[in-house]
Amino acid sequence: xxxxxxxxxxxxxxxxxxxxxxxxxxxxxxxxxxxxxxxxxxxxxxxxxxxxxxxxxxxxxxxxxxxxxxxxxxxxxxxxxxxxxxxxxxxxxxxxxxxxxxxxxxxxxxxxxxxxxxxxxxxxxxxxxxxxxxxxxxxxxxxxxxxxxxxxxxxxxxxxxxxxxxxxxxxxxxxxxxxxxxxxxxxxxxxxxxxxxxxxxxxxxxxxxxxxxxxxxxxxxxxxxxxxxxxxxxxxxxxxxxxxxxxxxxxxxxxxxxxxxxxxxxxxxxxxxxxxxxxxxxxxxxxxxxxxxxxxxxxxxxxxxxxxxxxxxxxxxxxxxxxxxxxxxxxxxxxxxxxxxxxxxxxxxxxxxxxxxxxxxxxxxxxxxxxxxxxxxxxxxxxxxxxxxxxxxxxxxxxxxxxxxxxxxxxxxxxxxxxxxxxxxxxxxxxxxxxxxxxxxxxxxxxxxxxxxxxxxxxxxxxxxxxxxxxxxxxxxxxxxxxxxxxxxxxxxxxxxxxxxxxxxxxxxxxxxxxxxxxxxxxxxxxxxxxxxxxxxxxxxxxxxxxxxxxxxxxxxxxxxxxxxx
Amino acid sequence: xxxxxxxxxxxxxxxxxxxxxxxxxxxxxxxxxxxxxxxxxxxxxxxxxxxxxxxxxxxxxxxxxxxxxxxxxxxxxxxxxxxxxxxxxxxxxxxxxxxxxxxxxxxxxxxxxxxxxxxxxxxxxxxxxxxxxxxxxxxxxxxxxxxxxxxxxxxxxxxxxxxxxxxxx
Ligand SMILES: Cc1ncc(C[n+]2csc(CCOP(=O)(O)OP(=O)(O)O)c2C)c(N)n1
Numbered sequence: 001x002x003x004x005x006x007x008x009x010x011x012x013x014x015x016x017x018x019x020x021x022x023x024x025x026x027x028x029x030x031x032x033x034x035x036x037x038x039x040x041x042x043x044x045x046x047x048x049x050x051x052x053x054x055x056x057x058x059x060x061x062x063x064x065x066x067x068x069x070x071x072x073x074x075x076x077x078x079x080x081x082x083x084x085x086x087x088x089x090x091x092x093x094x095x096x097x098x099x100x101x102x103x104x105x106x107x108x109x110x111x112x113x114x115x116x117x118x119x120x121x122x123x124x125x126x127x128x129x130x131x132x133x134x135x136x137x138x139x140x141x142x143x144x145x146x147x148x149x150x151x152x153x154x155x156x157x158x159x160x161x162x163x164x165x166x167x168x169x170x171x172x173x174x175x176x177x178x179x180x181x182x183x184x185x186x187x188x189x190x191x192x193x194x195x196x197x198x199x200x201x202x203x204x205x206x207x208x209x210x211x212x213x214x215x216x217x218x219x220x221x222x223x224x225x226x227x228x229x230x231x232x233x234x235x236x237x238x239x240x241x242x243x244x245x246x247x248x249x250x251x252x253x254x255x256x257x258x259x260x261x262x263x264x265x266x267x268x269x270x271x272x273x274x275x276x277x278x279x280x281x282x283x284x285x286x287x288x289x290x291x292x293x294x295x296x297x298x299x300x301x302x303x304x305x306x307x308x309x310x311x312x313x314x315x316x317x318x319x320x321x322x323x324x325x326x327x328x329x330x331x332x333x334x335x336x337x338x339x340x341x342x343x344x345x346x347x348x349x350x351x352x353x354x355x356x357x358x359x360x361x362x363x364x365x366x367x368x369x370x371x372x373x374x375x376x377x378x379x380x381x382x383x384x385x386x387x388x389x390x391x392x393x394x395x396x397x398x399x400x401x402x403x404x405x406x407x408x409x410x411x412x413x414x415x416x417x418x419x420x421x422x423x424x425x426x427x428x429x430x431x432x433x434x435x436x437x438x439x440x441x442x443x444x445x446x447x448x449x450x451x452x453x454x455x456x457x458x459x460x461x462x463x464x465x466x467x468x469x470x471x472x473x474x475x476x477x478x479x480x481x482x483x484x485x486x487x488x489x490x491x492x493x494x495x496x497x498x499x500x501x502x503x504x505x506x507x508x509x510x511x512x513x514x515x516x517x518x519x520x521x522x523x524x525x526x527x528x529x530x531x532x533x534x535x536x537x538x539x540x541x542x543x544x545x546x547x548x549x550x551x552x553x554x555x556x557x558x559x560x561x562x563x564x565x566x
Numbered sequence: 567x568x569x570x571x572x573x574x575x576x577x578x579x580x581x582x583x584x585x586x587x588x589x590x591x592x593x594x595x596x597x598x599x600x601x602x603x604x605x606x607x608x609x610x611x612x613x614x615x616x617x618x619x620x621x622x623x624x625x626x627x628x629x630x631x632x633x634x635x636x637x638x639x640x641x642x643x644x645x646x647x648x649x650x651x652x653x654x655x656x657x658x659x660x661x662x663x664x665x666x667x668x669x670x671x672x673x674x675x676x677x678x679x680x681x682x683x684x685x686x687x688x689x690x691x692x693x694x695x696x697x698x699x700x701x702x703x704x705x706x707x708x709x710x711x712x713x714x715x716x717x718x719x720x721x722x723x724x725x726x727x728x729x730x731x732x733x734x735x
Binding site for chain 2: 120123124125144176177179300301304305306
């Protein structure tokens, strides 16, 4: 047996079904070992695509996604994927080929110091120097990627190591003396939280990705219902608590609902459950929930007090923490608070005009209606992403897959391919912009060849819409570098790949076309929605400002340039 | 000419890590990304050769340091990290100072050295290399006294620390 064969045996033992990969010289021994394996290789058309597929796979089913690429450019092409997974705590294993050990550090052909290059965007990484170490490294990598706060792990394997003879154990001990996973939740911390909650009149539960990752959905629901506390979610928290539930305020933050952002300015207690107080939510820290008690549950000790100084904290798994918390809280009288929120909901609903051209919101909301919300939705990044977050309500964990922390354009479509493989029985819809889709659309081949019934909904406004919106609102409409005039005909493009395609140009056609597309399951299909070119996402809290500065429609006067990051 | 290593914002971390390639870079990354300048750094194997001890002295605000400390502790290669800024510790560093000394001033320099319990480790007609050990303040004081003769070169190890008594470093 050689190293590569041992590696593949170990991947099989870990229960790996798919490897998303792209070959090359320094990784040929490993591809050779796949030849005899029951693991299915999904050949992408670009390594970035492979990395987002693995990411989408992992987000959809919770198991680490596995990527296999060659050295040099093959490895560097996965950096965006690693970064995306790292920012959103997604378990992923990237295995890269490398030049032979005697040539390491000598600028050999296709030698990239991927161990060094990737360091800031991995949870951990390895450069394997002994063939016999491979099983241990792999076992550790899976353990690290999937436990605690999940994240990507890189394993760089020189070609002579994968090709070299293997004489070690396939079931070695792990050697991770420094790896710590938080244990049981400290009861005293929970009691302190419960005490503050029990004295609250206007509580607000803020749920983030941590709640999704820990599968806290059902206990979260019990908690919210017992307390009669309103629940709002971050972009990545979608699905932890059903957005169709009467206590749900939908998404919060920069493009969250008006009533959730208003609740933020009025609550007397906010409990973050696996959300890291991202700057999309509390743009201006000094003005954030002033006077409210702030509580935080997070599995990562480094998130505690990083952005917001809290009155009570609990380090641990969100589900376990909520199970304990549920025992110690009492039903609250939140009727006046819920009435206030209901009034805001009536006064400032999410809205758009169905007349005056085809609207992205209309298309997306219709997709939600046509499917009854029963779908795994992946998105790309931009306006369509925010509209999807607003109008495609999410009721279940692991059915909303979006690049939040990194905001990676090009993510949505390949992630849908991974999700479809993870959940073959589910309907998967990729909602993408015309800009981002063009970054990874070469994966149409991958979807077509594998006959994956992914629905690709291209929201084509012929602009880099989100940037155009900022230029319109903050930069006197001086449009610079956002015009995508000259887009391909996406229907013809899809057909060139052998992909079924539909077109929507008029509001009257939306339902008919969507119904047809949803019924098509022989392979991927693309729906080209040619929407109005210049529309804006509202509500909007300008970057760096507090929720008090939220606008719900286009202001008549010019706005100040935002002080926060993009 | 000496850098002051006694600033009030100076923090000392002791980090117990796997003795493996790449670990130093991981730790250094955590500081660099947050704009913290490492003032001094000592890395050496511990009694158990599988692990190393890093003593890091860095200048910056306490809140950022708290974040750095947590991020360092989180690294898979870090077994534990301790902040020693306000703790009871023994701290030592060693400095080699090459001083320009003509014959006429030699006695004077040797007297200064005697006061700091230093030693001469190299002698030439124009210069002398002295060695001083002690805590940072003592080294600063000695360097200060020798400055007027003309310091040609100064090399400091950076401080190492150890918690007193039963406390673990
Ligand atoms: C890889 C990458 N490059 C640039 C950006 C910055 N960016 C954020 S949104 C956006 C516009 C996206 O345009 P499009 O895909 O057409 O979606 P729309 O906003 O029009 O819905 C850009 C350029 C990004 N997020 N990711």
